[in-house]
Amino acid sequence: MSKPFKSSAREIVLKVRAFCEREKANEAPLIRLDQVRARVAAMTGMSEKTVSRITKKGEVAASTSQELKSPGKHRQKRKTVDLDDFDLCALRNKIHEMYTVRKVVPTLNKLLIELRNDINFGGGRTTLWKILKRIEFKYKNCGSKRKILMERHDIVTWRRKYIDTMRQNRVEGRPIVFLDETYIHASNAVQKCWQKGDEDGVLTSDSPGTRWIIVNAGGEMGFVSNAQLIFKSQSKSGDYHDDINRTNFMKCLSEKLIPNLPPNSLVVMDNAPYHTVQVNKAPTMSSSKVQMQEWITNKELSYLPTMLKAELYQIIKKHKEAPIYEADQLLISHGHKVFRLPHYHCDLNVIEFMWSLLKRRVASNNPVYNIIMRLG
Known part of the structure; x- marks a missing residue:
């Protein structure tokens, strides 16, 4: 199967064909045959300087057995913003402060302003959104159908369990x-x-x-x-x-x-x-089917040999x-x-x-x- 050509290459083919058609109608070369660079420039619609530059690069590529490549675009590399543990804690505490102390709803724009002043945050809205997702916040409908930033319920429960454990430990004296x-x-x-x-x-x-x-x-x-x-x-x-x-x-x-x-x-x-x-550790969906079957057998559970991995995983999830x-x-x-x-x-x-x-x-x-x- 032939390699598909890009639109720019297709345009050059059409220009070369049009030039050849004109020479056919003229029954003679439009440009002398010994003026190779001028003929190529006229056929392709490029300047003679561009033809010379491409020719030189082609000769270098041929002598070094390398592939002739298009010049790369110089794109400015995006600056990555990564917060350390303390900054992530500061971000989470900022959200809680806005809810509980200042009684305002945190939004990306509000948080951006606050974080740029407090921790010199250098990212934008998208970066902040990705970081919020990483620390397990999500933007969802609240009871009034208005979307607000919410922390995952299991994380809230986990934090409450920590507080309860510390209180209980005061009694135990560990x-x-x-x-x-x-x-x-x-x-x-x-x-x-x-x-x-x-x-x-x-x-x-x-x-x-x-x-x-x-x-x-x-x-x-x-x-x-x-x-x-x-x-x-x-x-x-x-x-x-x-x-x-x-x-x-x-x-x-x-x-x-x-x-x-x-x-x-x-x-x-x-x-x-x-x-x-x-x-x-129980098998996951990335485990092999054999590993899943062995785990189920070791737990003295039953499965059908025709079951798919997804079906086996449902048994594992239920009993792990x-x-x-x-x-x-x-x-x-x-x-x-x-x-x-x-x-x-x-x-x-x-x-x-x-x-x-x-x-x-x-x-x-x-x-x-x-x-x-x-x-x-």
């Missing part, structure tokens, strides 16, 4: 231990400082330098003694979570945290992938158990209790405020951006 990870760069320094013409003050680096990953836990008692883990990042990714996996997290949990936890603790953590490794996490099992086996934070609620994890304080203190004592080297 020590509360917040677990989390963060990162810090060797070039972490203050952004502003006192200076004058002949005194440069703090010199910031163009390169962020080595990234260090810090894992720790703590509560009212301060950081848990001997539970800290610091190691150098080996990942080129912008997300520090890529440096931590199930293996090194579970090793840190069993060797550093659990031996030093106060007895009968309540451990609070987020839902990072390495925190939520399931021991009873609540998730059991490997980290939870380990902590519970040592007499501790675990609670997981709602998604995008890092402000409920007290240790996040300690990370913020830590980074400010490191920056204030890092005038030549090498203080982190002493951590190693």
